[in-house]
Amino acid sequence: MKPREPRDDPPAVGKDPLEETVDVKRDVKRARDFSLLAKQRFFRSLDKEVLSLMHSRMVERRFKRGELLIRQGEKENSLMVVVEGEIEVTIREDGKQHLLKHAGPGEIVGEMALLTDEPRSASVTAYTEVRAYVISAESFHELATSHPKISALLTLLLASRLGKAKHDALTGNTFHGFRILRCLGRGGTSVVYEAEDLGRQRHVALKMMSHRLLYDRIAMERFQREAEIIESIDHPNIARFYGRFEAFRTSFMIMEYCEGVTIADAMHHCGRLPEATARKILGQVACAMVHAHDAGIIHRDIKPSNIMATRDGSVKLIDFGLAGRLEDEPLTRALVGTPRYMAPEQMMGNPVGKNTDLFALGHVAFEMVSGRQLFQSDDLWSLSEEVRRWQPPDLQAVLPDISAEYLQVVRDVLRTNSADRAMDFDLVRSWAAPIDVASFEDPRTG
Missing domain, CATH: 2.60.120.10 (Jelly Rolls)
Structure with missing residues (x-):
């Protein structure tokens, strides 16, 4: 029997073992990278299937x-x-x-x-x-x-990413005729930039709605409402509104750029202010508040950090982000504002009105000359209890070096019952006068 001749069979079809090893290593590396992505705080909200895709x-x-x-x-x-x-x-x-x-x-x-x-x-x-x-x-x-x-x-x-430092991703950019110079500050709902208006050769403040609120319908409505409210009032003691536009998939307001310091910063730097300086500030803010009230608008967040003393001596009431119209009943019942400066009815979620702003302004008037706040609690629950039980202090005993006239103005507005509050606006507005911002550096001047 003739022996069978050997044949050269073709090699089995398949991957080279070395290639398979490379593929396994690649898969392991991608799996490790996927795990890194899944742990990244901005990817954690995605479903595993979406992230995998x-x-x-x-x-x-x-x-x-x-x-x-x-x-x-x-x-x-x-x-x-x-x-x-x-x-x-x-x-x-x-x-x-x-x-x-x-x-x-x-x-x-x-x-x-x-x-x-x-x-x-x-x-x-x-x-x-x-x-x-x-x-x-x-x-x-x-x-x-x-x-x-x-x-x-x-x-x-x-x-x-935006608003965390003087320079951020928008700094240096030019759009809609504005060149971003620096970030001025960042709040819960917006970021504010100093910008150059290239067409009008002036500096402005651009208030940008935070991108984290783009899917929050209520926040977007509130931002647009703020723009409409500021657009409807024009007063030298209120930061002026120049316009608005859309860019970077969010909304911007063009505002007057107020160079100076807030009253909160002034008090942080030098403590209590001289009564003469406090009168000038209080008079100018009262002018702004009366104008807003006459237009049917309540601010609802009057506090030292929302009062700006500018380099030219004027005082501006700023940030109408929580403002509301008096005829808008559901809005005025909402619990909004800065708790430490809220009037009792505001803290309790009861209807608010013009006299709610009076209480807040009285709090500012007290704090400017005393160097301390009315309420001391640190957490919201304790603060609400303190406000609920609060009774006006004996101002003459607390502030013996302040004039009787000034103390009477404060006493008239720091009342627990909203209906009992009143202010002699003719008197207080007569105090309005330019201030020297540099005087904040020396408490003995005013």
Whole structure:
């Protein structure tokens, strides 16, 4: 029997073991990177399936030390997540480079351009060798259309970045004819910037609604209501309203830029103010308050930090974010304001009105000359109990060096029953006079 000749059978079809090893390592690395994304505080709100889908659209990129991940001014839009290495975020303004932050694994960059479709607002450089995941604007918005939580995530991220420092992602940008110079402050609902109005050659304050509120219908309505209220009143002792516009997927108000210090800052710096200075301030604020009340508007948040003493000697009542119209009954019943300066009826959630503002102004008048607040409790529950049981102090005993006339004005408005409050506006407004902001540095002058 003829022996069977050996055959050269073709090799079995399949992956090379080395390739399989590489694939396994790649899968392990992506799984580890996915775990890092899932722990990132802005991604934690996403369902695992949605995050997995986003991760599948991301492309891995590597950058050498000193290499630019993002260049300020470029139009390209994409979102990057650093998974290895460290980066440096900077902005260039007036020919100078300003360092915004150092960051490492888990850092997200590029969100500003992705959300606004504007050129890159900052540069990002690899401080060490960097590995990052990149998702294009097209892929991101496609996913966001099907999964609204992704859009909400991006706005929350942007809200966390803006207003935290003098220089942020908007600083140096020019839009709608305004050049952002610096961040002035950040509150619970908005961020305020000093900007140059290029057309009118003047400085203005731009009040931007926080991106974290873009999906909060009530907050958006309140922001628009504030704009409508300020637009309806015009008085030299109220920060003027110049207009509003939409940009960066949020709303902006254009306001008069008031350079100076708040009364809260003044008292923090030098303690109690001289009575002569307090009279001038109180007189100007009373002028503003009467004008607002005559227009059917109550402020509902009069306090030292909402009273600005400007460099030209005028005093401005600012921040009408919680203001309401007297005819709007549901609004005036809402529990809004700063608890420590609330009148008793406001703290208890009862109807409020013009006399609610009188109590707050009386509190400010007392604090300016005494250097202390009426209520001392630190938490809301204790404060509400203190307000509920509160009785007006013996002002003559507490402030023996203050004139009887001034104390009578304070006494007339610091009454527990709203109907019992009254103010001699002719008298108080006669006190209105320019103040010297520099005098706050020396309590002996006024």
